[in-house]
């Protein structure tokens with residue numbers, strides 16, 4: 001790419017899907033490789049030699065564009081149904097890039113249940129640049145109407161399902177309200193929890209869909225990444241400009257890891273989701289209040305079933321007692337106590353102490369985020385092992401009474 005050109009070799013516009021998702025996601029286009037390598041090479045190079053002083057090569061510098069990143073972005077555009085995808089250094093970096101399209105004095109509308117880091121960035125924008133965010137209950141589509149301002153509203157940010165209360169927003173209805181009243185506003189969906197396998201925001205009316213690629217897209221917790229998919233070239237070009245200007249494009253090795261990890265997205269998600277459905281049932285059978293859109297008890301079960309093709313593998317539940325919740329989290333052996341989700345290993349956490357600790361306690365209380373909430377992120381381990389481990393932790397914490405099965409197991413353990 002010449003140093004003067006605004007965009008790197010643009011992603012080829014392969015937004016039409018020819019095969020079903022599981023086929024498309026594992027089929028990476030590498031036909032331009034001179035050696036027909038099975039895996040896209042890692043172009044671990046900061047700069048690229050030019051043929052002449054006019055700098056007309058396709059790439060000049062890896063901040064502006066890198067062949068491994070181009071392969072990844074083309075592949076992501078294809079699986080997201082995006083006109084163009086862009087890969088950056090983290091999910092937060094993706095949101096940072098998107099929010100740079102908002103000018104001082106303009107406004108953002110976002111949910112009142114959302115990832116703690118997202119909340120932090122939105123508060124920072126308010127303090128540093130006077131960009132106000134109105135937090136609304138995105139489960140009620142018409143809650144947005146009083147805040148839509150044709151001049152001021154620039155972004156509407158939807159997390160659905162929300163992290164950590166797993167609330168659902170009606171993307172098509174909200175997008176139609178926004179586009180009708182605010183032609184300059186962009187509807188942005190954080191699709192991290194679903195992945196493009198289960199939910200396709202750009203086909204539901206969103207202008208931008210983004211992901212923490214750290215989670216399901218890569219699937220192994222071995223990298224940080226963010227992915228942005230845009231429906232229009234003009235929006236993608238503005239986002240690319242910010243990425244090149246600020247230097248947050250994803251490095252070649254992480255692009256390669258993400259390209260490798262994403263190939264197994266559909267099989268991972270199928271397995272994780274099947275186990276999550278069992279975990280939900282297990283907890284509900286024991287009278288616990290579970291937040292999961294795969295449960296018919298979820299208040300937006302029907303809506304989620306309409307806009308997605310599955311409930312995913314993240315759920316949360318309440319015990320009614322912070323001490324019990326702590327003992328459950330610390331009492332499991334297979335479920336790792338970690339923030340993040342979307343990995344092949346199962347994780348357990350207390351959002352108010354961990355992923356959402358940066359939201360001030362009084363704001364958490366105003367938004368009715370339960371302090372005893374436990375979040376489970378289901379991995380690909382054997383489902384029975386996960387359930388046994390969870391059951392033992394629930395019993396040992398005092399959340400559930402001991403049952404015959406566990407009593408027998410404990411006697412056997414004492415005798416051995």
Ligand SMILES: Cc1ncc(COP(=O)(O)O)c(C=O)c1O
Nearest residue numbers: 090091092115163192212214225
């Ligand atoms: C829903 C959601 N969006 C975005 C992010 C930010 O992603 P990252 O950690 O890759 O910056 C996270 C978690 O970190 C998240 O849970």
Ligand SMILES: N[C@@H](CCSC[C@H](N)C(=O)O)C(=O)O
Nearest residue numbers: 115117163339340341355358
């Ligand atoms: N210390 C981090 C916490 C990251 S939380 C990661 C993930 N989104 C989750 O929900 O678990 C921070 O302050 O950002």
